[in-house]
Amino acid sequence: MTDTEFPQCRIVTERFLNPETVEKILNKLVAIEGIRRIVINGPSIPQLVPYGPARGLPNPLSGKARILVGETDVDLRVQVGTILLELETRDIVPRIDEACREVFSNFTYGLKEGKFMRSTPTQTDYAKYGPGADELMIGLVDPKNKTGPTLIQGTK
Amino acid sequence: MAYTPQYGPGKSIVAENRRKQMNPSVKLEKIRNVTDEDIVMILGHRAPGQAYPSAHPPLAEQGEPDCPIRKIVTPTEGAKAGDRVRYIQFADSMYNAPSQPYQRTYTECYRYRGIDPGTLSGRQIVETRERDLEKISADLINTNLFDPARVGIRGATVHGHSLRLAEDGMMFDMLQRCVLEGGSVKYVKDQIGVPLDRKVDVGKPMDDAWLKANTTMFHSLVGTAFRDDAEYVEYVQRIHSLRTKYGFMPVE
Incomplete structure (x- = not known):
């Protein structure tokens, strides 16, 4: 979460x-x-x-x-x-x-x-990512979408 | 006493514009000149120059039954020739588009014969015989019922009516059927989204002042607020009250 x-x-x-x-x-x-x-x-x-x-x-x-x-x-x-x-x-x-x-x-x-972003996994999130979902993914992309998020190199 | 239709209530400019569009004795203002060939291309029902495909033989050839109604009603040109029934569909932005679905349907019913309009919340379709459709479409596109940026000719995937405008003032269209190029709006796809062989220019978007003065849509932020038209509010409240109390048989 x-x-x-x-x-x-x-x-x-x-x-x-x-x-x-x-x-x-x-x-x-x-x-x-x-x-x-x-x-x-x-x-x-x-x-x-x-x-x-x-x-x-x-x-x-x-x-x-x-x-x-x-x-x-x-x-x-x-x-x-x-x-x-x-x-x-x-x-x-x-x-x-x-x-x-x-x-x-x-x-x-x-x-x-x-x-503004979802903080708890929905049923669809659970079906897609399972119980050990990466917390960064929740609320970031539509779980039904086949494409994932884009990672941009940070400054840290 | 002869009945004179009032077409609609209200004292605001929006109400006045609505009456002007509906009243068939008021000539629609011609603003642009999109050619018949260009309209055929945007509609996408037949190739320009192609003969009209027919749904049945011309009425003169097929032998009409002896019917009193057929004697009263003169067929339209398209019906006479046996044309197919085809459509044009418009999506109107809620940001001061010159017309809107209900308004379009009223306007068309007052002004044209042999049509079958379909009214939805954000789009309006009108079906009629193909050659009649092309004439009606020319009227609907070339006059003050149309604005190249705030009105879209969209046969399918019409979403855009209630969305914010794009930076350049165009209504959102996920198929991007028309683009603003050099200050002029050009259709690059026909109304269902099939790319056209050449771009079809439908003219410059009207400016905000013209749109505000010619719109038939109330909008409290960018146009005339509905609540500012007391007569309109009173009329709508009266109809609402009568419908609520008496259903479809209002009796005062």
């Missing part, structure tokens, strides 16, 4: 972000020491057309599908509108706010402290 003592915060932007903006904000965030986990969230962008007569056809997009965060490639599967963060200490919240202010200059955003 994840240690519930870790503070969490949520960034919600007024507009859905372009891949370029996501790249910019994530690179600013990963440079801040003391962020344990980041979840990027938003409506899904499927690789295949999911419904209708064209179901199953490839769904090519004109935007960037892969961004570079730190030195790691991250595949974007969603149009990002929410970023969840788990922090080691709440002292870095002002630095996160500052990073947001720099990047989100054309629209507003909200930064809220609270509890």
